[in-house]
Amino acid sequence: MKCALVTGGSRGIGKAICIALAETGYHVIINYKSNEVEAADTLAKVTAKGGTGEVLQFDVTNKADVDSTLDAWMQSNGNKRIAALVNNAGIRDDALLMWMSESQWKNVLDISLNGFFHTTQKLLMPMLTGKFGRIINIVSVSGVRGLPGQTNYSAAKAGIIGATKALAREVARKGVTVNAVAPGFIRTDMTRDLSEKDLVKDIPAQRFGEPEEVAALVAFLASEKSSYITGEVISITGGLH
Numbered sequence: 568m569k570c571a572l573v574t575g576g577s578r579g580i581g582k583a584i585c586i587a588l589a590e591t592g593y594h595v596i597i598n599y600k601s602n603e604v605e606a607a608d609t610l611a612k613v614t615a616k617g618g619t620g621e622v623l624q625f626d627v628t629n630k631a632d633v634d635s636t637l638d639a640w641m642q643s644n645g646n647k648r649i650a651a652l653v654n655n656a657g658i659r660d661d662a663l664l665m666w667m668s669e670s671q672w673k674n675v676l677d678i679s680l681n682g683f684f685h686t687t688q689k690l691l692m693p694m695l696t697g698k699f700g701r702i703i704n705i706v707s708v709s710g711v712r713g714l715p716g717q718t719n720y721s722a723a724k725a726g727i728i729g730a731t732k733a734l735a736r737e738v739a740r741k742g743v744t745v746n747a748v749a750p751g752f753i754r755t756d757m758t759r760d761l762s763e764k765d766l767v768k769d770i771p772a773q774r775f776g777e778p779e780e781v782a783a784l785v786a787f788l789a790s791e792k793s794s795y796i797t798g799e800v801i802s803i804t805g806g807l808h
């Protein structure tokens with residue numbers, strides 16, 4: 568059975584990705600950090616669509632937690648293989664660099680960039696030996712062009728973009744693809760405090776995107792049909808560049 572692990576699958580974009588991947592036939596492993604209720608809601612939505620899945624709690628910033636949880640999962644699921652990994656967990660904690668605290672800098676990088684390293688390193692070997700893998704990293708327009716007030720977030724996402732391109736070259740001949748998806752403004756808890764009315768003036772599509780629109784792209788990248796696409800950063804922004 569082919570499985571997909573989605574970090575931060577309890578809410579927002581991650582929730583929509585879990586549902587979309589389940590619809591394409593993946594058994595979905597829904598990771599979350601603390602929101603057990605929303606993780607259970609994602610699982611309920613996956614099963615309501617006729618899919619299968621399970622929830623798996625761990626903190627992507629904690630290498631020991633990631634290693635022990637995934638080792639235990641692999642040991643007790645010998646007949647299943649994690650063939651797709653979506654590194655989606657992320658936070659923003661904006662401030663002008665001048666006023667940014669060390670913890671604001673470190674936390675944002677820890678979740679996005681170190682989280683990517685912890686999960687990807689753990690799951691790469693089984694993908695290589697199975698000669699099939701799909702690694703999809705959710706980055707941001709902020710990491711592509713840089714946004715004021717987000718030096719921490721832009722640095723984290725730009726770091727993952729570099730890692731995406733480098734890793735894609737390392738593993739392409741083994742049937743493992745590595746791509747990044749860079750959303751613009753998407754309607755989730757993360758953007759709830761932003762003024763959509765003001766920000767849409769800069770978005771050619773004149774609206775925020777929906778998590779399901781990002782999920783559809785991720786589902787394609789996680790499929791066998793995307794086998795010749797690797798090392799790419801694909802923007803999904805309603806025309807905002």
Ligand code: NDP
Pocket residue numbers: 574575576577578579580581598599600601602603605625626627628654655656657658659678705706707708749750751752753754755756757758
């Ligand atoms: P949400 O705030 O809605 O959800 C964040 C998710 O990340 C939650 O499931 C949360 O789990 C999980 N998470 C946070 N920290 C950890 C951790 N340490 N370990 C494991 N899971 C964790 O975010 P979005 O859905 O908006 O964002 C998802 C991704 O998309 C992020 O990487 C974000 O940077 C990126 N993105 C979002 C955009 C947007 O406009 N919304 C635009 C561009 C990129 P829990 O529920 O347990 O707290």
